């Protein structure tokens with residue numbers, strides 16, 4: 001079968017337009033657009049209250065941190081700090097700035113007045129409005145530490161040094177910025193692809209766009225395989241054999257709880273044994289760190305690329321930036337760093353402008369020297385590592401510019417935008433993607449606004465777009481549709497759910513292929529390793545509170561805010577149903593289930609707000625979240641509030657199978673569904689089957705509205 005080929009430049013142009021729309025949607029939906037340098041005190045306070053800013057700061061210390069960046073320590077301004085900590089020191093007020101956030105530090109009085117040429121130079125250059133930008137590396141109630149320099153890595157510049165110098169003695173505040181490194185790297189990659197001519201196309205690229213079919217896997221080429229992990233099950237072994245034998249593309253399909261990462265670790269080790277160099281990527285820092293953590297004890301040389309502030313503490317020792325300080329190769333950088341620190345400190349002691357300029361000049365030379373030595377050190381470290389790990393956008397950084405890998409592995413590939421994947425794939429020969437296309441794709445904001453395609457560039461000539469291409473269509477999905485199931489292997493034993501919880505998603509979505517491992521298939525809450533009462537709930541894996549009958553109506557939104565939110569699918573709520581949920585949680589806790597073992601999830605943010613109001617204070621350990629946000633997570637007991645209950649039988653975005661799949665596959669021992677079977681069963685054949693399954697298999701209960709009030 002010869003697939004329909006897709007034009008690579010047209011694909012890239014289409015992606016560029018879709019990405020532009022998405023970026024605009026992101027910027028406009030975020031109040032981060034208001035990042036002008038000079039804003040009123042009350043706006044600053046509001047920004048702090050909403051989690052976007054931190055006010056009342058002064059610069060208290062500077063030093064050279066990882067990667068040669070200046071790290072500034074900012075303390076509460078004692079003149080205005082309203083709270084004190086136990087030791088009598090001023091404390092920062094409550095705020096939402098976290099480690100890893102990109103922030104800009106501004107002078108409360110506004111940017112320094114520039115004169116003449118400098119002013120001209122800065123006109124129209126938004127990025128220099130306000131103070132220097134950096135990444136938060138540490139926060140506690142006595143201060144915040146910020147590493148200055150480019151968002152995407154790289155060492156500091158003269159402009160950074162000068163901008164930081166300007167902060168001494170000023171009253172400061174910082175504001176969280178949108179982190180657009182990912183967007184920028186995707187755009188650069190697509191721009192590159194749009195310009196490629198045929199001779200630039202790799203074999204993998206031609207496979208990925210249907211210009212040719214995948215080559216036959218060669219099962220002899222990897223030689224005999226001795227599995228290192230004795231616990232691997234047959235489907236995991238089969239997936240590993242296939243990925244080793246494939247010549248260009250292998251998809252590992254990992255339904256919920258089937259040990260996708262477990263399998264990837266063995267696969268990576270097998271590649272290393274065969275002297276292959278591997279780049280391992282994932283869409284988020286957590287997805288990558290998860291692999292570093294599990295790989296590190298196996299004694300393989302690994303290096304993790306990425307800003308240290310964003311990495312889990314447990315993987316820091318493998319971070320490239322830390323290695324550039326601690327490894328043998330790092331000594332060549334150390335001397336220069338010390339000299340830079342000394343120079344930096346001497347600036348403040350110098351009053352004369354001439355001397356200051358001379359120091360800045362020296363710093364400039366030192367910085368050049370530092371960069372050259374560091375770049376050699378980085379190159380050496382990366383070249384010596386058989387396994388390099390980075391986020392997908394991190395793979396577009398300068399550290400990997402001249403690096404070549406035998407295999408690129410992408411974990412959680414079905415949660416990454418396709419353009420994001422290509423950042424790591426442009427020069428790849430062989431690719432392994434792991435994911436589950438039957439769970440939710442990455443969140444895309446612009447798809448909610450399809451009707452308003454009048455984007456900001458509406459006066460630009462319309463470009464031809466590839467039909468059927470949207471950002472939600474992931475590479476994983478597209479490759480499967482293009483080349484069929486021969487390019488994938490599915491993991492089939494799941495180690496999370498009770499058999500009764502697993503059966504419906506298995507039959508409806510995974511061709512009845514899932515098998516519950518013996519260790520989990522009959523596990524109940526009552527078997528938890530702490531004291532628990534055996535009740536109707538703790539001895540039952542599947543409960544359905546059916547609210548049919550009209551006494552549990554969803555709230556109709558008719559005000560303006562409601563309508564706007566409804567566009568985002570966020571505003572629905574159902575107060576009576578929330579009472580059913582709360583009652584069920586009470587019952588579980590009364591039976592002895594720890595609130596930390598329970599999660600309450602719902603597709604609607606309106607309902608989440610209501611449930612949080614009812615339950616957060618009562619059970620601080622209980623986890624409350626949206627279904628979308630709970631993807632990838634698990635809990636002993638999960639209560640799902642479906643919300644929709646109306647005469648028109650509208651189910652809104654419950655109609656999305658992948659969302660319901662995520663919702664129903666989070667629990668290990670107990671799943672409780674609260675919803676109106678009458679409304680929901682008419683939403684789609686899938687929903688009808690689900691309601692039928694619950695009716696036949698769950699412990700069915702009908703709440704009494706009067707009893708709840």
Ligand SMILES: Nc1ncnc2c1ncn2[C@@H]1O[C@H](COP(=O)(O)OP(=O)(O)OP(=O)(O)O)[C@@H](O)[C@H]1O
Nearest residue numbers: 231232233254255256257258259260261262263495
């Ligand atoms: N062959 C196996 N034998 C026993 N336990 C296993 C096996 N494979 C995976 N597991 C267990 O299953 C659980 C899920 O595995 P893992 O964390 O690797 O999956 P994942 O891919 O990260 O998650 P998901 O399957 O939800 O995508 C873990 O507790 C892991 O120890």
